[in-house]
Amino acid sequence: MLWRLLLERITWQRWAYLVMGGALLMPYWFLSSVVVPLLPMPGSGLAxxxxxxxxxxxxxxVGTWVTGLVPAVRVLEGAAIRELVGGRLGDRPVEPSGDWRTRQRTAVWHFLHLHVGVVISAISLATPPMVIALLLLPFLDAQAPVGVLVEYREGLTGALAPVAGLLLAAAVLGLIAAAGELMARLAPMFLGPSHAERLADAERRATRLAERNRLARELHDSVGHALSVVTLQAAAAGRVLDSDPAFAREALNAIEESARSALEDLDHVLGLLREESSAKAPQATLAQLDGLLNKTRLAGVALDAEIGDGLDQVPAVVSREAYRIVQEGLTNTLRHAGKVPVHLRIEVRAEQLEVEMSNPLSEASAERAVRRRGGGSGLNGIGERVTVLRGWMRAGAEGDAWRLRVSLPLRSGG
Incomplete structure (x- = not known):
């Protein structure tokens, strides 16, 4: 076990870190040796x-403690830990101490580093000559520089001296390895992230996750709807290509427009994922609702829409989310029920934007609705949008029809 530790590079990196701490303590001792003789001392002699x-x-x-309170010391110690000690400080970079508690933890660590380091440094300097002397003791003569040991070279003491030298070397090497391992285990406690930093990391992760979910909803709703509509429009155009060229041409134009819109949304999402500053969010709102409904009708869906007044006064954020909700509702209908009649009602009533969509259920689609009782990704996306706006939704089979109801408050306090 000991030999394996001694053969590892990390053990000697940690030893170098401790010796560095011992060297850093020397200026404090030199300063103390200058200041203390200038102070009046009570008593005399040994006392x-x-x-x-x-x-x-x-x-x-005290000097090492005060130095450790400097915010930048945490960065220097953290860098040394990562490079030499291998302490598990987490994935985030070590930042300057941001609060008093973090400064105190760093000061304690700086104190331990320097004082444990000076002990290891002293032992590392003193032990090799002693080990060499013990190993050579049986062969020393009276003229040797360590002649004081010559008188013990005879008998059992002289024979055991090399063994004692080897044991001393093993003990010191074990102490070095143990001190380095202990410092590596203690480092996260003193230099690891504070509670405030952990909270900030959690908030950043939550923000990134919310943004990724938002992008996934945008991609699912826009591109998914475009592909569903394009599939039906292409099938309809193919069936009437010879008998009704005008309708086929209109359907092909709608396919081109739907594909272009989907590519724009896809470019936007990819731009955000690449963190491109030029990426602009798609601004589809209820103002573009007529275009969405026309594309759906061109796909062969008998769509009956009741559009109330005042939709242009709906706040932008509610208008954008309502557009996506209608889009996803139509996509679900096309995907799961096919080209069935759809009734859509959207109006402003009592400071609420109400959206209701229904379509008849065939036996096959009714069975699928029962199996999808928990809701698919489309309904989950609608639910997330509604939750963000503090609204409510209901979706499910009612008799022989599938019905989606959504109510969104027009004001944040609604």
């Missing part, structure tokens, strides 16, 4: 020396 040493250590500790 005075002990007090001076303790004060020097205290000043150095």
């Amino acid at each position: 005075e020396q002990a007090l001076a040493v303790g004060l020097a250590f205290g000043l150095a500790a």
